[in-house]
Amino acid sequence: xxxxxxxxxxxxxxLYGMGFVFIFLTLLVFVTGLMSKLVTQYEKSVGVLxxxxxxxxxxxxxxxxxxxxxxxxxxxxxxxxxxxxxxxxEYRQRHK
Amino acid sequence: xxxxxxxxxxxxxxxxTSGQGFMIIIGMLLxxxxxxxxxxxLLLVPIGFGGVLANIPGAxxxxxxxxxxxxxxxxxxxxxxxxxxxxxxxAMTDFGPLLANPKTLFLxxxxxxxxxxxxxxxxLLSTFGVFDFSLADAAAIGIIGGADGPTSIxxxxxxxPDLLGAIAVxxxxxxALVPLIQPPIMRALTTETERKIKMVQQRHVSQREKIVxxxxxxxxxxxxxxxxxxxxxxxxxxxxxxxCAVVDRLSNTTQNSLINTVTxxxxxxxGSKLSAEQFLDFxxxxxxxxxxxxxxxxxxxxxxxxxxxxxxxxxxxxxxxxSSGVSAVPMAARVSNKLGLEADPHNFLLMHAMGPNxxxxxxxxxxxxxxxxxxxxx
Numbered sequence: 001x002x003x004x005x006x007x008x009x010x011x012x013x014x015l016y017g018m019g020f021v022f023i024f025l026t027l028l029v030f031v032t033g034l035m036s037k038l039v040t041q042y043e044k045s046v047g048v049l050x051x052x053x054x055x056x057x058x059x060x061x062x063x064x065x066x067x068x069x070x071x072x073x074x075x076x077x078x079x080x081x082x083x084x085x086x087x088x089x090e091y092r093q094r095h096k
Numbered sequence: 097x098x099x100x101x102x103x104x105x106x107x108x109x110x111x112x113t114s115g116q117g118f119m120i121i122i123g124m125l126l127x128x129x130x131x132x133x134x135x136x137x138l139l140l141v142p143i144g145f146g147g148v149l150a151n152i153p154g155a156x157x158x159x160x161x162x163x164x165x166x167x168x169x170x171x172x173x174x175x176x177x178x179x180x181x182x183x184x185x186x187a188m189t190d191f192g193p194l195l196a197n198p199k200t201l202f203l204x205x206x207x208x209x210x211x212x213x214x215x216x217x218x219x220l221l222s223t224f225g226v227f228d229f230s231l232a233d234a235a236a237i238g239i240i241g242g243a244d245g246p247t248s249i250x251x252x253x254x255x256x257p258d259l260l261g262a263i264a265v266x267x268x269x270x271x272a273l274v275p276l277i278q279p280p281i282m283r284a285l286t287t288e289t290e291r292k293i294k295m296v297q298q299r300h301v302s303q304r305e306k307i308v309x310x311x312x313x314x315x316x317x318x319x320x321x322x323x324x325x326x327x328x329x330x331x332x333x334x335x336x337x338x339x340c341a342v343v344d345r346l347s348n349t350t351q352n353s354l355i356n357t358v359t360x361x362x363x364x365x366x367g368s369k370l371s372a373e374q375f376l377d378f379x380x381x382x383x384x385x386x387x388x389x390x391x392x393x394x395x396x397x398x399x400x401x402x403x404x405x406x407x408x409x410x411x412x413x414x415x416x417x418x419s420s421g422v423s424a425v426p427m428a429a430r431v432s433n434k435l436g437l438e439a440d441p442h443n444f445l446l447m448h449a450m451g452p453n454x455x456x457x458x459x460x461x462x463x464x465x466x467x468x469x470x471x472x473x474x
Contacts, residue, residue: 009231010219014212017466024320024462025205025455028313032198035312039305049303053341 111153115372123147123370126265136272139245139363143265146367157368164368167361173257177362178250179330184355185246185457186334187347189425191309193451196298199405200417200448204455206401207421208463210241210394214386215467227382232256235467237383240267241390242460243274243424249366250327251464255471261369262380266387274427275434277388278395278419282435285399286415291439293406293414295448303339310335313458317465324465331461394422398452420449423456 104110126144130137150158157164171177194200215238222229229237236256239248240263248267252260270277310332317328337347369375402418416435420428429449436445 004223006219006231007223010216010234013231013235013467013470014216016470017215017463018209018212020321020466021205021208021459021462022202024316025201025459027320028316028458029198029201031312031316032195032201032309035308036195036198036301036305039302039308043302043304049307051303051341053344056342 106154108153113153113372115376116151116153119151119370119372119375120148122375123151123367136268138359139268140272142360142363143268143367143370146364147370148367149364150368150371158371162368164364167365168368171358171361172249172253172260172365175250175253175326177358177365178246178253179326180358181246181355181362182250182327182461183330183334184350184358185425186310186331187338187350189331189335189338189454189457190450191306191335191339191454192301193298193447194454195301195305195309197448197451199409199413200451201455201458202405203398203401203418203421203452204423204457204459205421206418207394207398207423207452207456208242208459209397210390210392210422211238211460211463213393213397214238214241214390217389218382218386221382221386227379229379229382230256232471233259235471236263237386238390239263239460239464239467240270240383240387241394241422242456242463243267243271243391243394243422243428244457244460245271247327247423247460247464249362251467254468258374259379259383261366261371261375262383263387264366264369266384270387270391271424271427274422274424275431277391278428278431279435281392281395282399282416282419282431285396286403288439290403290406290415291435292443293411294440294443295412295414295417295445298447303341306339307336310339317462321462321465321469323469324462327461327464328458331457391422395419398422398456402452414443414445414448417445417449417452420451420453421456421459423453423460425453425457426450428456429453 123144123146126140126147129135130140130144146164149155150164156162158168159165215234218227218229218234218237219231221227222234232255236248236252236259239251242248245264245268249260249264252263256263314329314332317325317332334347334350337343337350398418398421399415400418401421402413402415406413406415414432414436416432417429420432422428429446429452432449433444433446436443
């Protein structure tokens with residue numbers, strides 16, 4: 001008697017459990033799909049979030065025109081100049 | 097002379113029982129597997145060492161008042177350690193592949209069949225008088241099939257604390273054995289052409305979707321299955337910390353130092369359950385066997401579900417990703433990828449397999465919640 005009741009309980013738990021796992025995840029599939037649609041719709045008008053998170057409010061006024069491009073601009077002509085002069089040098093050597 | 101005799105009676109050599117000796121050897125074996133064979137070393141080193149410590153005769157490290165006993169009571173009996181680990185796992189999880197293809201959630205659901213089939217197996221075995229498992233024990237054994245260490249420990253600590261040592265060792269060893277157990281089953285259930293199916297590139301998932309998803313999951317759990325809320329709640333919290341990108345410091349701590357700290361104590365506490373009188377038992381053998389069955393059935397049902405899904409969705413789903421529905425992240429996904437590459441060297445399934453893999457974590461946590469709900473409430 002006791003053995004068969006354990007068997008029954010086990011069977012019930014199996015059906016109930018498997019059923020619920022499927023119902024839960026099916027719901028999740030639909031809800032997730034809906035959420036993705038809504039968010040994509042919303043982002044069409046608002047734009048995406050910055051990848052690094054929303055910047056925190058700060059008292060310091062952000063400096064526009066960061067320093068790096070300036071340094072690059074300074075470096076580039078140097079580089080360009082040496083390449084150009086090398087090319088000119090090469091040209092003159094060949095066409096003597 | 098009397099003093100000398102007293103000293104002799106206090107040595108380990110005098111007090112050791114054969115069971116303790118045997119368990120120390122098992123602890124050493126676990127250490128060997130971890131160090132020499134690289135089987136889940138992060139867990140088996142603390143578990144193995146804890147097992148050796150717990151069996152030192154006369155020291156009583158695992159008895160009330162001992163340090164391992166303390167770790168066990170604080171961390172595992174209370175359910176805290178597995179939950180903190182789950183938070184860390186959440187912080188390391190990327191839901192992107194799942195969000196790109198939500199259908200893979202079905203694979204994560206199907207793979208949980210192993211859990212319930214094994215529960216049934218354990219119940220049948222006790223009906224025929226082979227073992228003496230209660231419904232709670234059977235449920236805790238079945239959860240090994242989820243191949244999710246923290247979930248197994250959590251459920252075992254709630255439903256069958258006596259079996260915890262064996263269940264934890266079984267579930268972590270099978271997680272380490274994923275690359276050995278799964279491939280034969282996967283090859284047997286798929287054909288060469290099915291293994292060659294290529295899957296289309298996943299769409300881009302925006303940051304906002306990734307932030308909303310854990311909240312959505314949390315709400316669904318809160319409304320439908322509050323018993324799974326401890327596990328999935330911590331999981332979602334960890335994931336939200338990662339995805340929202342404004343609390344990087346917290347997220348980094350959760351993913352690294354916190355989860356490592358807790359793993360050390362969790363391992364030692366599980367090891368303390370490897371005491372001779374609890375582990376050297378016929379039922380341990382049964383648990384190890386049933387765990388293996390659970391795991392194999394989970395793999396098989398995941399693959400069959402993937403084949404079904406492939407039929408219904410008009411192709412484009414490689415059945416190999418079905419086996420990743422068991423939650424061993426990311427080993428199961430790597431195995432899918434490896435078999436895909438074996439069939440066709442240009443077939444990269446890793447990202448596609450991560451979807452069902454993450455779905456498996458959610459699925460086994462839901463299954464755990466149902467079991468706890470049913471057994472303790474009914």
